[in-house]
Amino acid sequence: MIPALMPTYNRADLAFERGEGAWLWTEAGRRFLDFGAGIATSSLGHGHPHLTRTIAEQAAKVMHVSNLYRVPQAETLAARHVAASFADSVFFCNSGAEANEGMVKAVRKYHAENGHPERFRMICFEGAFHGRTLAMLAATGNAKYLAGFGPPVEGFDHVPFGNMNAVRDAIGPGTAGIMIEPVQGEGGVRAADLRFLRELRAVCDEFGLLLALDEVQTGMGRSGKLWAHQWAGIEPDVISAAKGIGGGFPLGAILAKEHVAKHLKPGTHGTTFGGGPLACAAGNAVLDVVLAPGFLDGVDRVARHLWRGMLGLADRHPAVVEGVQGAGLLLGLKLRPEVSNTDMQAAAVAEGLLTVAAGMNVLRVAPPLIITEAEADEAVRLLDRACLALTPSSAKDAAQ
Ligand SMILES: *Cc1c(COP(=O)(O)O)cnc(C)c1O
Numbered sequence: 377m378i379p380a381l382m383p384t385y386n387r388a389d390l391a392f393e394r395g396e397g398a399w400l401w402t403e404a405g406r407r408f409l410d411f412g413a414g415i416a417t418s419s420l421g422h423g424h425p426h427l428t429r430t431i432a433e434q435a436a437k438v439m440h441v442s443n444l445y446r447v448p449q450a451e452t453l454a455a456r457h458v459a460a461s462f463a464d465s466v467f468f469c470n471s472g473a474e475a476n477e478g479m480v481k482a483v484r485k486y487h488a489e490n491g492h493p494e495r496f497r498m499i500c501f502e503g504a505f506h507g508r509t510l511a512m513l514a515a516t517g518n519a520k521y522l523a524g525f526g527p528p529v530e531g532f533d534h535v536p537f538g539n540m541n542a543v544r545d546a547i548g549p550g551t552a553g554i555m556i557e558p559v560q561g562e563g564g565v566r567a568a569d570l571r572f573l574r575e576l577r578a579v580c581d582e583f584g585l586l587l588a589l590d591e592v593q594t595g596m597g598r599s600g601k602l603w604a605h606q607w608a609g610i611e612p613d614v615i616s617a618a619k620g621i622g623g624g625f626p627l628g629a630i631l632a633k634e635h636v637a638k639h640l641k642p643g644t645h646g647t648t649f650g651g652g653p654l655a656c657a658a659g660n661a662v663l664d665v666v667l668a669p670g671f672l673d674g675v676d677r678v679a680r681h682l683w684r685g686m687l688g689l690a691d692r693h694p695a696v697v698e699g700v701q702g703a704g705l706l707l708g709l710k711l712r713p714e715v716s717n718t719d720m721q722a723a724a725v726a727e728g729l730l731t732v733a734a735g736m737n738v739l740r741v742a743p744p745l746i747i748t749e750a751e752a753d754e755a756v757r758l759l760d761r762a763c764l765a766l767t768p769s770s771a772k773d774a775a776q
Contacts, residue, residue, distance in 0.1 A: 388725060390402055390408075390725070391403055392408075394422070394423070395410070395418075395421070395422025395423055396421075396422055396423045397421040397422065397423070397424075397744070397746060397747075397751075398410050398411070398421050398422075398743055398744050398746070398747045398751050399422070400422060400730070406728075407728065408725075408728050408729065408730050409728060409729050409730065409751065409754060409755055409758065410422070410730045410743065410744065411729060411730060411731050411741050411742065411743040411747075411755050412730045412731050412732040412740070412742060412743075413742055413743055413744045414624060415593075415619065415732055415742070416561065416593050416598060416619050416620060416706060416732075416740075416742035417619040417620055417623075417624055418620075418623065418624040418744050419596055419597065419598070419619075419620035419621075419623050419624075419662060419666070419744060419745045419746075420623045420624075420662060420665055420744060420745065420746055421744035421745075421746045421747075422624075422744075424623065424665070424746070426661050426664060426665060427623045427624075427625075427658060427661045427662065427665075430657050430658065430660070430661035431625060431654065431657065431658050431661070433657075434449070434653055434654050434657035434658075435654055437653075438653050439652070439653065439654045440649070440652050440653070440654070441652070441653065442648060442652075443646065443647070443648075443650070443651060447651055447652065447653055447656060448653075449653045449656035449657045449659075449660060450468055450651040450652075450653075450656040452656075452660060453466075453468070453656045453659045453660050453663070454466040454468070456660070456663055456667075457629070457631060457663075458631075460602055460663075460667060461602065461603060461631055462603075462611040462612065462631075462633065463615070463631035463632055463633065463637075464632065464633050464634040464637060465631075465632055465634060465637035465638075466629055466630065466631050466632075467629065467630040467632075467637075467640065467645065467650070467651075468627065468628070468629050468647075468650045468651030468655070468656065468659075469618075469628040469629065469630070469647050469649075469650035469651070470626050470627065470628050470647065470649050470650050470655070471507070471618055471626060471628050472506075472507050472590075472592035472593075472616065472617075472618035472619060472628055473506070473507025473508055473509045473512045474507075474509070474618075474628050474647070474650075475592060475616035475617060475618050475628035475629055475630055476506045476507050476509075476512050476515065476555075476590055476592070476616045477507075477509055477511055477512060478616070478630045478640075478645055479555075479588050479590075479614050479615070479616045479630050479632075480498060480511065480515065480555070480588070481640075481644075481645055482614055482630060482632060482636050482637070482639070482640055482645075483498065483552050483553040483555075483586045483588055483613075483614065483636070484496045484531075484552055485639045485640065485644065486552075486586060486635065486636050486639055487552050488639075489639045494549065494550055495549070495550055495551060495552040496531050496550065496552050497531045497532070497533055497548070497550045497551050497552055498515065498531060498532050498533070498551075498552060498553050498554070498555045498588070499533050499534075499535060499543060499546050499547070499551060499553070499554045499555070499585075500515050500516075500517060500532050500533065500534050500535075500555050500556070501534060501535060501536070501537040501556055501557075501560070502517070502534050502535070502536050502537055503537050503560050503563030503564060503566065503735060503736070504516055504517060504534075504537075504555075504556070504557060504560060504563060504590075505518075505557070505560070505561060505562035505563055506555070506557075506590055507592075508521070510525065510529050511529040511532075513525060513528065513529070514528040514529040514530075514531070514532045515532045515555060517532060517534045531552075533546050533551075537560060537563075537566060537568070538568060538569060538572050540572065540575050540579075543576065543579060544579065547579070547583055547585070551583065551585055552585065552586065553580070553585045553586035553587065553588050553613070554576055554579075554580060554585055554586075554587055554588065555588045555589075555590060556568065556573075556576065556588075556589060556590065557589070557590045557591075557592075557593065557594060558573065558589060558591065558594045558599070558604035558605055558607075558608075558703075559593070559594045559599070559604060559702060559703050559706055560735075561592075561593035561594070561706065561734065561740070562593075562734055562735060563734065563735045563736065564701075564708060564710075564734050564735040564736030564737075564738045565701055565702040565706060565707065565708025565734050565738050565740050566701060566702075566708075566736070567701065567702055567703045570607055570608040570609075571608075573605060573608040573610055574608050574609070574610055577608075577610040577611075577612075580613075586613040586614060586636060587610075587612045587613050587614075588612065588613065588614050588615070588616075589603075589604075589605055589612045589614075589615040589616070590615070590616050591603055591604060591605070591615045591616060591617050592616055592617060592618045592619050592628075593619055593706065593742075594703070594704075594706060595615070595617045595619070595620065595621065596617065596619070596620035596621045596662065596666060597620065597666045597671070597672055597675055597745050598620060598675075598704050598705050598706050598742070598745065599703050599704035599705075599706065600672060600675045600676030600679050600703075600704040600705070601672060601676075601704075602666065602667075602672065603615065604703065604704070607703070611633075613632065613633050613635070613636050614630060614631065614632040614633065614636045614637075615630070615631050615632075616628070616629070616630055616631075617629045617630075617631065620662070620745070621659055621662060622655055622658045622659055622662060623658060623661065623662040625654070625655055625658035625659075626655060627655040627656070627658060627659050628650070629659075665746075666745070671745075675704065675705060675745050676704065677749075678705070678747055678748070678749055678752055679703075679704045679705045679707075681749045681752050681753075682705070682707060682741070682743075682747075682752040682755070682756070683700060683707060685752055685753060685755075685756035686700045686707060686709060686741070686756060686759070687700050688756065689709065689756065689759055689760060689763055690709075692760065692763070693760075693763035693764070693767060694771075695712065695714075695715075695767050695768055695771030696711060696712060696715050696720075696763045696766050696767055696771075697709055697710070697711060697712070697763060698710040698711060698712050701738070702740075702741075705741075705742060705743055705745060705747075706740070706742050707740075707741045707742070708734060708738035708739065708740055708741070709738065709739040709741065709759070710736070710737070710738050711737050711738070711739060713737065714768060715737075715766050716737065717733040717734070717737050717738055717739045718733050719766060720733075720739045720762060720763075720766060721733050721739060723762035723763075723765045723766050724739070724758060724759060724762045726762070726765070727758040727759075727761045727762050727765075728758060729755055729758040729759065729762070741755070743755065
């Protein structure tokens with residue numbers, strides 16, 4: 377018989393009762409070091425006092441009023457995001473896929489309002505992940521995810537990640553913009569070359585396209601800067617955000633320059649829950665922490681420390697680990713073809729460490745941004761043991 381909870385996930389047989397910082401405890405009292413952070417989402421870890429207090433206090437005052445009224449928490453949060461980024465205006469929603477839908481709508485609307493409704497196509501990249509709604513399945517372009525859901529939504533063209541010639545070839549009279557993750561998360565923790573991102577900005581300027589970045593996974597400090605595109609020194613026209621911006625409370629956002637945002641007038645786009653008092657209070661609490669002086673420098677420092685530790689794994693376990701990739705606290709352990717990332721994930725769980733599998737046989741390591749160097753060291757120690765457990769016996773013999 378089908379479970380009451382629809383079986384859309386292959387879940388690990390673990391249920392967590394409480395968390396503190398980077399640690400989670402099961403109902404049975406077993407402790408885990410959480411270097412998955414609910415898929416790069418629990419940016420402040422678990423039970424962060426400022427975040428949990430803010431949510432509790434706001435919930436007791438008023439939780440939901442709808443966007444028929446002013447929402448001061450959303451006004452404040454938007455103003456702070458504008459002050460801290462390239463953006464002139466912000467739209468709040470509830471998830472990454474919803475933010476991406478709105479971002480693509482904004483790009484299409486910009487061209488339509490400028491007299492070019494025929495320009496609605498987005499250039500996307502192989503290995504991308506943009507979400508599970510019908511249009512975002514098409515933007516993702518993964519045949520496995522599209523299968524069985526009817527004709528893909530029109531208007532998404534895919535080219536190889538990092539290939540500038542292919543991008544130029546794909547530009548046509550119907551092209552509206554380019555949509556890319558600065559670091560492909562689900563697709564295998566692949567970081568775009570900073571030079572490639574700069575070239576995308578230039579080609580958008582050359583052809584009058586909009587540069588739309590999916591920063592759902594890379595944003596809100598995960599890269600060591602507030603937004604990952606800042607490493608390239610470029611300004612996009614519009615970005616999407618979600619995952620970490622609510623610290624685990626559902627919150628998504630579109631951040632846009634004025635020339636894009638000004639076309640989303642009343643009646644063009646909307647949401648019932650998005651930008652509510654509770655979610656925006658959570659978003660403000662997360663910003664309080666992430667924008668505090670020195671916090672992002674600390675993320676950068678601990679990320680480099682973790683990177684070095686993970687490079688050590690590649691040195692010590694050449695039969696298991698091929699290399700380390702990614703950026704900031706979104707790191708991937710690229711495994712040898714003989715070792716599957718899901719086996720590695722299970723081996724890490726056996727050692728008390730939570731991680732997340734990603735595409736291209738990569739084990740994703742995306743801890744909360746508040747981890748200490750000691751916790752990074754502990755994660756590497758546990759991964760060391762997991763690697764040892766998965767080392768083929770032939771390689772063990774060779775090493776002796
Ligand atoms: C997770 C993710 C999404 C989808 O976000 P949801 O909140 O699951 O809809 C979109 N883009 C990227 C890059 C993501 O990592």
